[in-house]
Amino acid sequence: MDQHDKTCCGLLPASAPLANPYVPFQPENPAQYSAKTGLIRGTLFPCLDLPLLGMVNTEEKPDTLLHQLQALGFAVQELGLYLDTHQNDAEATELFRQYTELYETGMAQYQQSCGPLFQKQAVENGAYTWNSKPWPWEYRANQED
Amino acid sequence: MFVYEKKLQYPVKIAAVNPKLASVIISQYGGPDGELGASLRYLSQRYSMPYPELRGLLTDIGTEELGHLEMIGAIVHQLTRRLSEDQIKADGFAPYFVDHTAGVYPTAASGFPWTAASMQVKGDPIADLTEDLAAEQKARVTYDNILRLSDDPDVNDVIKFLREREIVHFQRFGEALQNLRERLNQKNVYYMNPAFDRS
Numbered sequence: 001m002d003q004h005d006k007t008c009c010g011l012l013p014a015s016a017p018l019a020n021p022y023v024p025f026q027p028e029n030p031a032q033y034s035a036k037t038g039l040i041r042g043t044l045f046p047c048l049d050l051p052l053l054g055m056v057n058t059e060e061k062p063d064t065l066l067h068q069l070q071a072l073g074f075a076v077q078e079l080g081l082y083l084d085t086h087q088n089d090a091e092a093t094e095l096f097r098q099y100t101e102l103y104e105t106g107m108a109q110y111q112q113s114c115g116p117l118f119q120k121q122a123v124e125n126g127a128y129t130w131n132s133k134p135w136p137w138e139y140r141a142n143q144e145d
Numbered sequence: 146m147f148v149y150e151k152k153l154q155y156p157v158k159i160a161a162v163n164p165k166l167a168s169v170i171i172s173q174y175g176g177p178d179g180e181l182g183a184s185l186r187y188l189s190q191r192y193s194m195p196y197p198e199l200r201g202l203l204t205d206i207g208t209e210e211l212g213h214l215e216m217i218g219a220i221v222h223q224l225t226r227r228l229s230e231d232q233i234k235a236d237g238f239a240p241y242f243v244d245h246t247a248g249v250y251p252t253a254a255s256g257f258p259w260t261a262a263s264m265q266v267k268g269d270p271i272a273d274l275t276e277d278l279a280a281e282q283k284a285r286v287t288y289d290n291i292l293r294l295s296d297d298p299d300v301n302d303v304i305k306f307l308r309e310r311e312i313v314h315f316q317r318f319g320e321a322l323q324n325l326r327e328r329l330n331q332k333n334v335y336y337m338n339p340a341f342d343r344s
Contacts, residue, residue, distance in 0.1 A: 017326065017334050021275055023319020039155065040302075042309025050312055052289050057305050061156060070155060077154075077209060081313065084202040085320035117151050136151060137219035139226060142158040 007031070008047035026082070028089045035075040035099070036060045039067075044078040065110045072103045147208075154212040155306050159223040159299045164238035166295055167224035168254060171241070173291070173307070174217045175251025175259035178283035184210035186264040186280060193268040193340045196328065202321050206314050213307055218249045220300060269338045270325055277318045285311035 010024025030045050038044035040057040049056075061067040079096040086092060107117060115133035116122040122130035134141040173179045187207030191200045225247040233242045240256060251259035264280070267273050288308035295301055330336040 013323065017331070020271075020326065020334060021278060021319070021322065023278070023316060023322070025320055025323060026316060040306070042306040043313050045313075048313050048316055049309065051305065052292055052308065055292055055301070055305055057302055066152065067156065069152065073152075074154065077205075078313070081202065081205055081209075081317050084198055084205060085317055085324060087198065115151075118148060130151075133151075136153045137157065137215065137222050139158065139223050142156065 026086070028086060029091050030082075032095075035071040036067075038078065039071040039074045044075055045082075065106070065114055069103070069106045069110050072099060072106050075099045076103050147211075153216055153219060154209070155216060155303060157216055157219040157223065157303055159220060159297070161297060161299070162226060162228065162232065163224050163297060163300075164228060164232050164242070165235050166297060166300060167221045168238045168241045169294055170217065170224070170291060170300070170304075171221050171250070171252060172254035173284070173287060174214065174221060174249065176253035176255075176257075176287070177263035178280065178287050179251075179253075179259070180210050180214040180217055180284075181251050181259055182261075182264045183280060183284060184208075184214060185261070186266070187277065189266045190273045190277070193266070194270055194273070195339045196325065198324060199270065199274075199321055202317060206317065209310070209314075213310065216303060216307065220303060221249050222247075224300070268340055270340055271322070271334065274318055274322045274325065278315055278322075281311045281315040281318065285315070 010026055012022060012024045016022060026045070026047070030047060032038070032044050033041060033046060033049075035044070037060065040060055041049050042057075043049050061071070076096065076099045079092055079099060082092055083089065083096060111117055111121060116124075116129055119130050122128060175181055184207050187203045187210065191203035191207065194200050194203055228247060233239065241250075241252075244250070245252075253259075265273075265276050267276065285308055288304050288311065291304050292301055292308070295304070325339075326334055329339065
């Protein structure tokens with residue numbers, strides 16, 4: 001895939017004040033990776049995927065509930081930033097809505113088998129469960145997959 | 146308000162302990178172009194930012210940077226777990242160890258502690274957004290340099306993700322500047338400070 005063809009060029013204003021920095025606008029309805037690929041590339045948008053010296057993550061994360069949730073959460077976050085500067089892009093807005101729905105579903109599944117994501121959801125069968133699973137920065141948090 | 150979600154934005158799973166590498170990566174925790182400064186810069190600039198979309202972008206990127214701070218903390222923590230006596234004496238780690246043991250402290254790799262002097266809130270939207278563009282570039286280069294210094298594939302996997310985020314944020318701040326300019330005096334965008342002067 002050629003990531004630097006014309007479809008990856010942005011839009012500059014036709015007339016622009018001097019003595020100002022310009023970054024071209026990312027055109028609306030941009031091409032996108034899947035959420036899983038977007039996560040390992042660090043962006044949902046192939047046109048913004050600009051690695052150093054060809055150093056890229058190529059292997060998608062194993063299909064665990066946590067990784068699924070991280071991929072969906074990343075898509076929500078990335079599209080949210082895009083919409084902050086492209087609030088009239090209806091297709092991106094709809095995609096954002098779809099990803100937030102998937103995220104809600106993924107969150108419920110994750111919390112059922114891997115423990116609470118939020119303190120206010122940390123009571124199960126009369127027990128306080130907020131501290132019963134490893135904290136996310138611990139190495140062993142990865143072994144709960 | 147802020148609510149903690151008990152997961153990382155991106156998985157951090159570092160198999161090999163490497164305190165020397167930790168003593169370099171700590172710079173993205175508390176160094177001049179690190180994630181602590183990034184989050185405080187954006188989350189502080191938003192108060193004087195005019196226009197709801199710009200406040201929203203600063204809030205959202207500033208919040209994401211807090212998640213990156215946590216990921217850098219996780220890398221440093223995992224690189225320094227269960228250190229042997231030989232490992233604490235490893236090249237480069239002893240100066241950090243003597244003050245912080247295997248704790249995670251916001252400092253630059255040079256040992257200079259985190260300081261608000263490495264960031265700015267100017268209270269003028271063009272100046273603040275231009276600072277933000279520069280900040281994303283400086284953080285991107287720090288990640289470039291970490292990739293040049295590190296040959297740990299588990300660490301580099303995460304660093305490549307964080308580096309790419311800087312590029313996306315740069316793009317969004319550039320677009321935010323354009324959105325801002327469209328609302329200013331078209332003959333002279335420096336006619337006034339829209340965060341301070343009443344139009």
